Structures are given as structure tokens and as C-alpha cells.
Amino acid sequence: MELYYSFSVLIVLASLFAYVNHRFIKLPSTIGIMLMAIIASIIIRFAGNSIFPETTGRLFMLISELDFTEVLMGAMLNFLLFAGAIHVNFADLREQRLPVLTFSTISVILSTFVIGGMVYFITPFFGVDIPFMYCLLFGALISPTDPIAVLGILKKANVNKSLETKITGESLFNDGVAVVLFAVLLQLTQTPDTQISLGSISWLLAKEALGGLFLGVLLGYTASKAMKGIDDYIVSVLITLSVVMGGYLIAHAMHISGPLTMVAAGLIIGNYGKKVAMSTLTKDYITKFWELLDEVMNAILFLFIGFELLLIPDFETYWLISVVAIAVVLVARFISIWIPSLIVPFNPKLSKGTLTVLVWGGLRGGVSIALVLSVTDPTYKELLLEMTYFVVVFSIVVQGLTVGKLSNKVLA
Secondary structure, three states, X not given: XXXXXXXXXXXXXXXXXXXXXXXXXXXXXXXXXXXXXXXXXXXXXXXXXXXXXXXXXXXXXXXXXXXXXXHHHHHXXXXXXXXXXXXXXXXXXXXXXXXXXXXXXXXXXXXXXXXXHXXXXXXXXXXXXXXXXXXXXXXXXXXXXXXXXXXXXXXXXXXXXXXXXXXXXXXXXXHHHHHHHHHHHHHHHHOOOOOOOHHHHHHHHHHHHHHHHHHHHHHHHHHXXXXXXXXXXXXXXXXXXXXXXXXXXXXHHHOOOHHHHHHHHHHHHHHHHHHHOOOHHHXXXXXXXXXXXXXXXXXXHHHHHHHHHHHOOOHHHHHHHHHHHHHHHXXXXXXXXXXXXXXXXXXXXXXXXXXXXXXXXXXXXXXXXXHHHOOOOHXXXXXXXXXXXXXXXXXXXXXXXXXHHHHHHHOO
């Protein structure tokens, strides 16, 4: 009942904010909802207890008790990744396979260490002493571009197809690398004496990534064959739902990447399945169903990101270093894209304009917040949470609203 109550409140607020945004503000839906949630959070923090104390207390309790990490990483992310991948053209992705593979692996690792090193070097100037391992932990959780933020905003921006595929493909596949890196670093912060070798990390990464991709391909192919034998749009929708929900349970039990499982399954069903297994009517219903589910879940997610402001105890302590963290992440993003572009034989080579849009279009979102909330050490959690929140909000609002205009300007 508590879970039902929580989601009922979130749905009502998301629908109210979405209506106000669509009717009056007219920003992209996800950004508008998040901004209104942030404004509501600020009002609640400064005036809630004096104006409507009972409602304020209940909202604080709802946000603090809802396990955002579990809700996002264990449930919503699977639906959103599948919904995003099912609309991606495999031919476009295959054409951009080299940059997508490079940016979702090498760039994530490089960015993690660049951010970690810069944060470790800069923080003492602000009177903050944070161990290097926690700096790397921040680098790991903030380095991956967020598939939800990217897919939700890029489809509204005017970005050319090849560049959109690069950014979208990277965001879909980089979670596997980032989550493994984060898990290893988090374990090292909790048990510093743990012996973790390069070989063990490589094996864990290969198992998570390759295992997830293999399972996703298997599920997508099996589901496509099943849909081909019936051609019924209601049963076909149920089959895709079972792929997402049952597929996550299998991936979780096998300790392989659930996000990559969803991406692979979505790509197979969205390309092979739609081509050989679905009539025009079935294809239309499945497309509209997953588009609708994607929009609803995005609305709830970005609403919750806005209300996560309530979980930050005190802005005054770390606001300046959090602003600096925005610049650190952007510099690291540039380095992690630019260096591989000099070494890897991309064809064609990345132009200056393409590099600029890739850097600015690398949006961060709910995944980073979910990861930072899973940090248990209270000594550094507040600092990491505040830096992450500043970067995510800047990324979604400022970068998300301007990436289309920037693309038109630098690629014209």
C-alpha cells in the first residue's frame, strides 16, 4: 500500500506539472517537469514548514523513504532502455559502431580517472579533504552519459542523424562499463584491503557486458519468433513486457548486466522482430505502447530528480565546489572524446564541430543520482550527492536546452 501511495502522489504531481508546462511554459516535457519540481522543492525547503507543515512533512517522508536506486536501477531503467532501443535503427547503429564502442568503453574509463584526478587536486583549495578513491568513485558515477536524459531530450533537439546515433548509441551501451567500475570502486572504499586485480576487473566487465548482450539477443530473437507465430497485437505487447520484466530477473539471477540485456533485446525486436514478425497493425500498437510508457516513466523520473533536492541537507557547505565540478566534468568529457579521436581510426574523422556537440550533448541524469545514493559512507555522501546533483541539473537544463541550437551553429 505504501508503494502504491507513493507512486499515486508522483503520478498526480507529474501530470499536474506536465499540464502546466505544456499549457504555459512550453519547455521540453522532461525539463519542464524537473524545473517545476526543483522550484517546488526550494519553496518547501524555505517556507514549507511555516505555510503547510503537514504536507511538507509527508512529502519529505515520501522522498526520503522511496528507494530511488532500487526503483530506477531495478525497474524503471529496464523499461526506459528497452523503449529507447526498440526505436533505434540497427543499420544506423552499425554504421557508427566504432565511435559508439569507443565512447561507451574507453571514454568512460578515461573520464573516470580524469575526473577523479582533477577533483582530488582541486578540492583542497576549497578546504575539503576527500580520499582519492572517493574522487574516482565520483568519476565513475558521473562519467556515463545517461540514456534516459539523452533519449528524452535529443529526440526533441535538431541534431543530424549520424551525430544523434553516436550520442544515443554511447548512452545505451556505456552503463555496463560504468556500473562495473562503480561497483569495484565502491567495494574498495568499503573494504580497502580487498585485493582486486586488473584481470578480475576485466573478467567482471566481460561477464557483465557480453553476458548481458548475449542474453538480450537470445530474448529478443525468441520473442520475435513467438510473435511471428501469432500476429496478435495484444499478446505481442504482453510478450515485450515479459522480455523486459522476466529478462531483468534472469539477468539479476545470473549477475550480468540488466541494462545491456534490455538494450540488446530492444534492438533485436525493434529491427528483426518488426521486420519479420509483425503486421502493420501490430507494429503500430507496439510502437505507440512503448512510446507512451517511455513518456510516462520519463515524467515520473524527472519529477523525482527535481525532488531529490530535498535530500541534500545543506547547500551552503559545498555549493562552490559543486559549481566547479560542472566545469571538471565538461573538461573530462572533452578529454575522453578528444584523445580517442586522435588514436582510433574513425572514418570519417571527427570534425571540430562534431567533437563540440559530442562534448555538450553528453547529458547526465537519473543513473548518476541513483548510483550516488547507493554510497553508504555518511562522511563523503553529502559532498558526492551535492556535486552530482549540480552536474545533473546543469546537464539536463542548460546543455539539454542548448544542444540543438549548438548543433545548428557549429555544424552548419
